[in-house]
Amino acid sequence: MSDKRSERPGPRVPLLAAAGFCGNISWQLVLPVLPLHLAHIGYSPAQIGLLISVLSLVMGTVELQAGFIASAVGRRAALVTGFSMNAICLVLASLARSAGAVASTLGAIGGARAVFVPPLQAAVAESSTASTRGRVLSMYWFWASTATLVGPAIGGFIAARHGDRAPFYLASAMSVLALPAVAAATAPRHARPRGSFRELTGVLANGPVVRLCAACMLCFSISGLWSTFLPLQMARHGLSVAVVGWVFTVQGCLYTLMQIATGRMISHRRADWLAPAGIVGMSTAAVLVPFLHTTAAFLMLGAAYGASFGVIPVTFATRVTWRMARDSYTTAMGVYNSAIDYGLFLGPLLGGALALISAVPPFGLALPLGLAALIISRDPAGTARVADAED
Numbered sequence: 001m002s003d004k005r006s007e008r009p010g011p012r013v014p015l016l017a018a019a020g021f022c023g024n025i026s027w028q029l030v031l032p033v034l035p036l037h038l039a040h041i042g043y044s045p046a047q048i049g050l051l052i053s054v055l056s057l058v059m060g061t062v063e064l065q066a067g068f069i070a071s072a073v074g075r076r077a078a079l080v081t082g083f084s085m086n087a088i089c090l091v092l093a094s095l096a097r098s099a100g101a102v103a104s105t106l107g108a109i110g111g112a113r114a115v116f117v118p119p120l121q122a123a124v125a126e127s128s129t130a131s132t133r134g135r136v137l138s139m140y141w142f143w144a145s146t147a148t149l150v151g152p153a154i155g156g157f158i159a160a161r162h163g164d165r166a167p168f169y170l171a172s173a174m175s176v177l178a179l180p181a182v183a184a185a186t187a188p189r190h191a192r193p194r195g196s197f198r199e200l201t202g203v204l205a206n207g208p209v210v211r212l213c214a215a216c217m218l219c220f221s222i223s224g225l226w227s228t229f230l231p232l233q234m235a236r237h238g239l240s241v242a243v244v245g246w247v248f249t250v251q252g253c254l255y256t257l258m259q260i261a262t263g264r265m266i267s268h269r270r271a272d273w274l275a276p277a278g279i280v281g282m283s284t285a286a287v288l289v290p291f292l293h294t295t296a297a298f299l300m301l302g303a304a305y306g307a308s309f310g311v312i313p314v315t316f317a318t319r320v321t322w323r324m325a326r327d328s329y330t331t332a333m334g335v336y337n338s339a340i341d342y343g344l345f346l347g348p349l350l351g352g353a354l355a356l357i358s359a360v361p362p363f364g365l366a367l368p369l370g371l372a373a374l375i376i377s378r379d380p381a382g383t384a385r386v387a388d389a390e391d
Contacts, residue, residue: 016181029155030093050352056110075119080179084179087175092108153248218370222283230244252306254310
């Protein structure tokens with residue numbers, strides 16, 4: 001049965017989108033600078049891949065408990081705590097130099113982000129029905145993804161002018177700016193007084209959801225390879241950190257523009273072919289990186305990658321929520337985001353191991369990862385019928 005109150009986004013959706021923007025830009029400002037910052041203080045490509053993977057490993061592990069955390073302390077408290085810790089740990093990460101300190105601070109950032117990302121997305125999903133969820137999630141991701149558009153360029157520009165640490169400080173300030181929005185848009189406590197381990201096992205026992213999350217993990221493994229090793233590859237050709245920031249900005253522009261288009265296509269029952277098209281596009285773009293040498297070529301490839309990658313988050317998140325009961329959205333989004341971050345852990349880790357051979361093999365890994373994602377993401381049961389049943 002359709003919930004008519006959810007046919008249109010409520011007034012809290014813009015606040016949630018604003019918080020999503022702040023949370024996203026707090027990482028996007030740092031994303032293109034972090035590998036170069038670690039290289040400047042003496043770490044090799046293999047070590048950089050390992051250190052960056054720590055953040056995603058911790059984030060993915062904590063996200064499995066997102067439903068329990070939000071239910072135990074309240075969604076508002078979880079969001080406020082997560083954003084606050086994210087702000088503090090970003091500053092600490094800019095100051096860390098030893099391997100232990102860098103790994104610890106990056107892991108702490110991952111844990112903080114794991115506390116606020118799933119309940120934020122669950123709150124947005126609860127503001128819609130199955131038939132409108134693609135549009136509502138695409139609206140949220142559109143505004144949140146504008147951070148992907150402007151964040152890298154700002155981060156690269158600031159790093160070029162004021163040093164590697166400056167983007168970390170601005171990122172911390174953006175995380176603080178999210179606090180009023182999440183406080184206003186969420187209730188002090190979740191509707192249920194506590195979470196349940198049975199709810200988590202129920203999500204993990206749902207075969208279609210597990211397949212979707214596994215495919216999403218492989219897609220984000222490719223993303224992890226791209227974001228970690230593309231700046232290093234560009235630096236090998238003498239391109240500056242500012243140029244790296246612009247490539248990520250062009251990528252972010254196409255990624256952002258695809259959000260609204262993706263939501264509209266999902267609402268017309270076109271979710272089945274969107275994910276395969278995105279997987280093929282981003283895999284192909286990653287494989288081509290070692291063959292490029294000029295700024296123009298990297299800009300064009302960044303645009304192609306951004307357009308392909310842009311269809312992945314909304315498509316997979318919508319299909320996951322179609323398979324779950326409304327009361328389980330926070331846990332389901334926790335598992336979904338955990339898959340994303342385990343992918344972002346595996347990509348840099350495997351790429352770092354291959355980087356011991358040379359700078360080229362990490363990008364070739366995108367081919368088997370993309371092929372596996374294509375096979376796993378197939379949905380023989382038909383996602384449209386599930387959405388119709390929920391409505």
